[in-house]
Amino acid sequence: MSSSFGRLFVVTTFGESHGAGVGVVVDGMPPGIAVDPAAIQHELDRRRPGQSALTTQRKEADQVEILSGVFEGMTLGTPIAMLVRNTDARSRDYDTLKDVFRPGHADYSYWQKYGVRDHRGGGRSSGRETVGRVAAGALARLALATVNVSVVGGTVQVGAVRATRRDWDQVEQNPVRCPDAEAAAAMARAIEAARDDQDSVGGVVEIVARGVPAGWGDPTMSKLDAMLGAAMLSIPATKGVEIGGGFAMIERHGSETNDVFENGRHLTNFNGGISGGISNGAEVVVRVAVRPATSIGKTQSAATKAGGSAPFAIEGRHDPCSCPRVVPVAEAMMAVTLMDAWLRQRALRGREA
Amino acid sequence: MSSSFGRLFVVTTFGESHGAGVGVVVDGMPPGIAVDPAAIQHELDRRRPGQSALTTQRKEADQVEILSGVFEGMTLGTPIAMLVRNTDARSRDYDTLKDVFRPGHADYSYWQKYGVRDHRGGGRSSGRETVGRVAAGALARLALATVNVSVVGGTVQVGAVRATRRDWDQVEQNPVRCPDAEAAAAMARAIEAARDDQDSVGGVVEIVARGVPAGWGDPTMSKLDAMLGAAMLSIPATKGVEIGGGFAMIERHGSETNDVFENGRHLTNFNGGISGGISNGAEVVVRVAVRPATSIGKTQSAATKAGGSAPFAIEGRHDPCSCPRVVPVAEAMMAVTLMDAWLRQRALRGREA
Amino acid sequence: MSSSFGRLFVVTTFGESHGAGVGVVVDGMPPGIAVDPAAIQHELDRRRPGQSALTTQRKEADQVEILSGVFEGMTLGTPIAMLVRNTDARSRDYDTLKDVFRPGHADYSYWQKYGVRDHRGGGRSSGRETVGRVAAGALARLALATVNVSVVGGTVQVGAVRATRRDWDQVEQNPVRCPDAEAAAAMARAIEAARDDQDSVGGVVEIVARGVPAGWGDPTMSKLDAMLGAAMLSIPATKGVEIGGGFAMIERHGSETNDVFENGRHLTNFNGGISGGISNGAEVVVRVAVRPATSIGKTQSAATKAGGSAPFAIEGRHDPCSCPRVVPVAEAMMAVTLMDAWLRQRALRGREA
Amino acid sequence: MSSSFGRLFVVTTFGESHGAGVGVVVDGMPPGIAVDPAAIQHELDRRRPGQSALTTQRKEADQVEILSGVFEGMTLGTPIAMLVRNTDARSRDYDTLKDVFRPGHADYSYWQKYGVRDHRGGGRSSGRETVGRVAAGALARLALATVNVSVVGGTVQVGAVRATRRDWDQVEQNPVRCPDAEAAAAMARAIEAARDDQDSVGGVVEIVARGVPAGWGDPTMSKLDAMLGAAMLSIPATKGVEIGGGFAMIERHGSETNDVFENGRHLTNFNGGISGGISNGAEVVVRVAVRPATSIGKTQSAATKAGGSAPFAIEGRHDPCSCPRVVPVAEAMMAVTLMDAWLRQRALRGREA
Secondary structure, X not given: XXXXXXXXXXXXXXXXXXXXXXXXXXXXXXXXXXXXXHHHHHHHHHHOOOOOOOOOOOOOOOOEEEOOOEEOOEEOOOOEEEEEEOOOOOOOOOHHHOXXXXXXXXXXXXXXXXXXXXXXXXXXXXXXXXXXXHHHHHHHHHHHHOOOOEEEEEEEEEOOEEOOOOOHHHHHHOOOOOOOHHHHHHHHHHHHHHHHOOOXXXXXXXXXXXXXXXXXXXXXXXXXXXXHHHHHHOOOOEEEXXXXXXXXXXXXXXXXXXXXXXXXXXXXXXXXOEEOOEEXXXXXXXXXXXXXXOOOOOOEEEEEOOOOEEEEOOOOXXXXXXXXXXXXXXXXXXXXXXXXXXXXXXHHHOOOO | OOOEEOXXXXXXXEOOOOOOEEEEEEEOOOOOOEOOHHHHHHHHHXXXXXXXXXXXXXXXXXXXXXXXXXXXXXXXXXXXXXXXXXXOOOOXXXXXXXXXXXXXXOHHHHHHHHOOOOOOOOHHHOHHHHHHHHHHHHHHHHXXXXXXXXXXXXXXXXXXXXXXXXXXXXXXXOOOOOOOHHHHHHHHHHHHHHHHOOOOEOEEEEEEEEOOOOOOXXXXXXXXXXXXXXXXXXXXXXXXXXXXXXXXXXXXXXXXXXXXXXXXXXXXXXXXXXXXXXXXXXXXXXXXEEXXXXXXXXXXXXXXXXXXXXXXXXXXXXXXXXXXXXXXXXXXXXXHHHHHHHHHHHHHXXXXX | OOOEEOOOXXXXXXXXXXXXXXXXXXXXXXXXXXXXXXXXXXXXXXXXXXXXOOOOOOOOOOOEEEOOOEEOOEEXXXXXXXXXXXXXXXXXXXXXXXXXXXXXXXHHHHHHXXXXXXXXXXXXXXXXXXXXXXXXXXXXXXXXXXXXXXXXEEEXXXXXXXXXXXXXXHHHHXXXXXXXXXXXXXXXXXXXXXXXXXXXXXXXXXXXXXXXXXXOOEOOOEOHHHHHHHHHHOOOOEEEEEEOOHHHHHHOEHHHHOOOEEOOEEOOOOOOOXXXXXXXXXXXXXXXXXXXXXXXXXXXXXXXXXXXXXEEOOOOOOOOOOHHHHHHHHHHHHHHHHHHXXXXXXXXXXXXX | OOOEEOOOOEEEEEEOOOOOEEEEEEEOOOOOOEOOHHHHHHHHHHHOOOOOOOOOOOOOXXXXXXXXXXXXXXXXXXXEEEXXXXXXXXXXXXXXXXXXXXXXXXXXXXXXXXXXXXXXXXXXXXXXXXXXXXXXXXXXXXXXXXXXXXXXXEEEEEOOEEOXXXXXXXXXXXXXXXXXXXXXXXXXXXXXXXXXXXXXEOEEEEEEXXXXXXXXXXXXXXXXXXXXXXXXXXXXXXXXXXXOOHHHHHHOEXXXXXXXXXXXXXXXXXXXXXXXXXXXOOOEEEEXXXXXXXXXXXXXXXXXXXXXXXXXXXXXXXOOOOHHHHHHHHHHHHHHHHHHHHHHHHHHHOOOO
């Protein structure tokens, strides 16, 4: 408790990394929306391991099965359950992890919380849990598209390398998922360097929602910024989130950051499209700090269940930088958050948006 | 919808800045906890306007009345309602604000959302709403103290001035609420400079929770980081939140940020006391980006309801930097978030903590 | 936890019978709805003690104060807090109740649950808590009226006396609140007989909602019948609820109770206006079993905190039949439940109703 | 929205009667509880169609697959997803139901609510949705057993035939699931008579929980009676619920129904083990009114989508009385409700129960 996100568009994920499968139940999807399973599969394929040399080589087909809620290609308004089987789950022997708490991972905190744990590759704390989020996000996108709201995103920083352009069309053209082709190459080199050093590197993912009308988000505790904060910081490996100008606004003055509004548009967007917790008609902009991946080949000291410590290194290949695969997950969480805010606004005003 | 935070320790605030009053209902406070009303009043006094030359001079006694849930100095386990009357609410004529959307404020987005608004000084979007949060946080602190969990906080950056020390005892010794006496003086000068320029300046508030045992926080959607993200970004004027190393971790490697755990403690705390969304026994550390205050004396262009624009400047005195007064609010939201996580863990394990 | 009802129209009551006051926060009231405080006061007056010789003579003015959420006579869409002060709270000495668990009351179960209790007249378990419900219900009625939904109710059985007519206009014409003038007289005699015998008697309250369009109520766990069941059984002294034909349908056959639908209307209404948990366009009909009041003058054995027992009798006058005062409360809970279902449907379909 | 029940033990069902399958996600199951899949399958087998001549002959193996949350036979504390495939889903041609609203069914109200519907055998409104409830209830039973709480139930009335004994051991000895062997035979005859007449008959199911300690249930809106009311009235075909004495208490007096408490036990149990919404240590007793089944062979008038009406009769065999199969479902909902109340109490008091 609790694996659910949202009040009206309720996304509940389930599954461990090496159990039978992972999945999601989406409760609150409006009826009458056309669902092309390929659109969902497309998003899952973006999240899938093994897409490039920069990501882990775990083999997972990640084929989604829609179990309910869709009939004759149309949503029924009933819960939509989706399941992805784990197929590469038994390929390694995880017994060595049974009595050790891997550095940086959640092994120790899970053990303290639950008193039991699934030591096979992270269990519930694995990034594999995000499969369900991405599937739910794909549904949210389909619904949001009916009111012309869309979501894009990409990696805008890796280590010290920053993107200076936002050519969102570039994102799927490079393995880093960077909206700046030139920076992408430098980012790839930074990732390879970390990998070659048996290490990992962090980054920043930026997500932008377009077409969001003014009025979404619910003061005071369900402000759109607050819900986005929860959404993003619930993604594994994230340790920071900022809206619009974020931390960079601190060194500025109110006269710069007040986003003067003239002729129906804001002249700047320091507030990232959200004023007082409510969308203001500008693009909604969120950036997420992605920690260096915890699974590294370098040997570190690991605590043991017995109370001592032992040298430890991750074998096999893992993602040296999580950003490329966090992108579709963070996009999904943006879509899911907007979906919930949209439905709340429909409830409040009794009209489409 | 919705003004409630938390699942088991449910904090619901109410009130507009110039209505009859502001307050809170706290549902889920455990029974049998001694409540000294002075402890609650103390926290409200820290949040109150007019404490120093650096803050707004609005006169509010902010005397809290406990309406329910406490009997013979002890919590009953029933909802605790607390009310603070607005006393300085009629001292200004707000009619000039009726048809204008102040730059940077939530006037326009509220109008778009609700179709009506209380134009008197921000109404519900006013920082005055945080009175209820602080009162709730004071209750949470009383309960958390029974298991030796405490919360401290302070302003660690104003404009370009950064605190380099964390002497939490210093916080109430300077009007900036900075845990670094030397930096405090420089921060005060930065605030005064902004004020003298009819402008405002941003900053960073850091909150630290001590004594949190390993095991609090609920994967996957109610991770402790996620709940803290929502808590902090629901505070007016916040635009960013980071846990532990936060955005600064991006330029580091996994071998540095994995927080090796030996002999029962973490050697570093890049993860801010949270692993996999669950407290890991280290101090829980959160930093919040506080935007430059939107109410400034400088003239800016404001949109009007009629669709045009007009020059606009805030009259009277307002906070040129929100940080000193955000500190007790952010501390309160940390306490409230921990309280909820604690009660969830009690439910999960059926024991004290 | 928890004193809140509803998901989108969230009603949170607070207050003990002999504390400072009782009240409610309503979060989710749509904006732009005219609020006449007299309409709220009118409903509270119907619930108030001392209205007739058949009810308790506790003196309470029950004057409601709206603390927030209403501006210039219009709802803002923000939480509406309402407070009723307890004025007759100190008139009795409750010390004799400190160490005794009154028969039939919740004294013992509260003590077991919380480990502390407010022994003054029931504390939180007192029927006085329903003040907040009635105030919330009055708001719900104002909103529902904008789509021509209205709620009526009355006492339809007292002891063995049953109403055979449903002249809702009669309800406020007799102290029993019975929609059958003839039966009302017999009911009054039954109540007086119980009272004269230092005893109490039970009854049935029926609530009818008119104008509810087809489509309200959310399968599968938030079916309209389920939500009404929770709403009614959360009212003190209720021990049963039935929808439409209810328990009387058991001895019938499907061919009778299927409510054949022709020419846009149901020929019968055994299902009480709800099919599959969703309103079907017919009147929504609910009946509530109201237990004989627990406070009686007759001497009974009461358990003591010390573990023994002692003869016990309630002094002073109490309601010998709760039905007349349950009527406005049950009406309020019907209105609150429909309000929540309505807002959910607006979210689902993105239109008025 | 919404298909979830419970706040801490959250049960979310999914699935349509003729889609890929039906199932449930249980979020909030405590960790470390042994799970024997056979115990879950046993409960599903009790609910399964085709168990006797008195129930529908639809062929469904109803084999449950646990997809997550259980590792090495032990709960992990993570969500437990369970899936049952529909195997007999394509055996009939449902096209004739496409444009007709079956009498008594939810076809029309679903259509009004959602604007689309799955016309194949009821879709989401089918009793088949209860598969997920029963699986969740089986988990709840396993957890409750660790504190010696158990749940029994049976059919206590069919048509005019009432059980006068409560030999719970008899329940699985007769196809009616009646705890009174003699009455069971008469009930079976009543069901057969209805069936032979192409009709159906109603009944009452009683559920009893033993071993519930005093203190479970949360005033004021989540009272144990209220939660049981919602739980039971969310089961298809139910139209009434009563606690303890229920409607029969109306004709009694307070001096009889106050359940005098002496020497640690209540002398009577008119309040069904619940005082003020909190368990009082006595057995928790609930009775549910089960409407005559809507699917009958008799020809009735049915409305058509086109706005007219047409003669309609259900072909094939259906349950002429729902009670025998409602018994395991109502037991499951009792277990689920108690589970949630138990976990809330653990949160409140920070101890086992």
